[in-house]
Amino acid sequence: MKKITLKITAFLLLTMFALQIQGQALYTVPGKYKISTSGLTPNLYVTVNTSTGAVEWAEELSGDSELQLWTINEHRTPASAGLVEITGNITGLGTITLCTGDDSAHPNQSLIARPGDPVSVTPLADDYTGLDQFQRRKTTVGADGLALSAAEGGSNPAGGNNALFLRNTLGTNSRYGVIPSAAGEAVQFDGGGIDVIQFHLVEALSTADFDTSSIFISNPVNEVLSIKGLTDNVKQVSVYSLLGSEVLTKKLSSKSDISLDVSGLSAGMYIVKLQGDSGSFSKKIIKQ
CATH class of the missing domain: 2.60.40.3080 (Immunoglobulin-like)
Structure with missing residues (x-):
């Protein structure tokens, strides 16, 4: 009976921990995530528009729609340590990779979904030509999880990441910092302030x-x-x-x-x- 009680207690603790991670909306482990804005009513989600092929902000779709489900994993051949790839899998399209189509406007970038897997590059060669290497980062927030500067008392989350940068051939200072004003807008990065982006864990990848x-x-x-x-x-x-x-x-x-x-x-x-x-x-x- 004692062993059963301990097992149940451990299971409940793990369940509570998983719920806490999802409630915080942080990137914590490689897995399948929904990616959303923070602080909007309602929040908008990174979504593939199958009619146009564009990546845009949209209200949350019912269920775990494949149009809003992104697998975030260590990049298969990172140009430097800690970079991740973000991919989706959509019926009729197959694997798609989140990236930019061009980096000439750096740091003001719009994300696209390129058909196929992330590009494999030569490691340790500063090769960002695939335009699909992202860096999970932290930005300071208050107790409510909304952006708050360190000067105002904000602090970085201890348990995960709540910001996202893009690494490309022209630099490292392109980050999510363009909060959309309406559904249908492109998912844009810039070189300004770092805004909170939420990672909603759907399923952790098993190793x-x-x-x-x-x-x-x-x-x-x-x-x-x-x-x-x-x-x-x-x-x-x-x-x-x-x-x-x-x-x-x-x-x-x-x-x-x-x-x-x-x-x-x-x-x-x-x-x-x-x-x-x-x-x-x-x-x-x-x-x-």
Whole structure:
């Protein structure tokens, strides 16, 4: 009975913690989020307009609509530490990546949804050419979670992030700071004040499905790419070039070791991505 009571208590504590995270509307862990303004009545949400393909502000749609659901995860090849990618998946469109189409107007940027996965770049080379690398940040707020300067008594949230910057080839000072006045307006960044943006956690991404201690990916490779120790939760294996193009893919129906023929690939660096229902795992390999 004592063990059961302890388990119930632990479950309730975890549930309360999860509710608290969602109530704070902070970015806390890689996961699926809705992203909204703060302090408006009603708040507006980052939304894909399927009629125009634009990314705009809209009132919250019923349920967890795929038009407002964004997966935020560590960028697959960050140009520097701590950068994230923001993607969606929409019926009829497939994977889309939140980014800008052009950085010439930096820091005044409007976000777009580009078809396909984020661009894979060469790490540690200050390469932001994919225009899809974001940095989660903090801005000072009061007890109500609304923007309040430090001089006025505001402080940064301790448990997560409530601001969002965009990193591109022209600099690092483009951030969400343009509060919309009405639904239908573009999602814009600028170089002015940092406004609060809310991250509403819908589902945390699980990393347990991709425990690297159980997975072996051969590296470097010559003719054959071998992957061993896969779990039942891995549904697909894909290989991408550093430009983000998918060059090989294989769907999996059951747990098994696999061998992929890579003899036709040019020598160089590639990204191997394992995907499942609740997350993904990526690793760089070298084809000799």
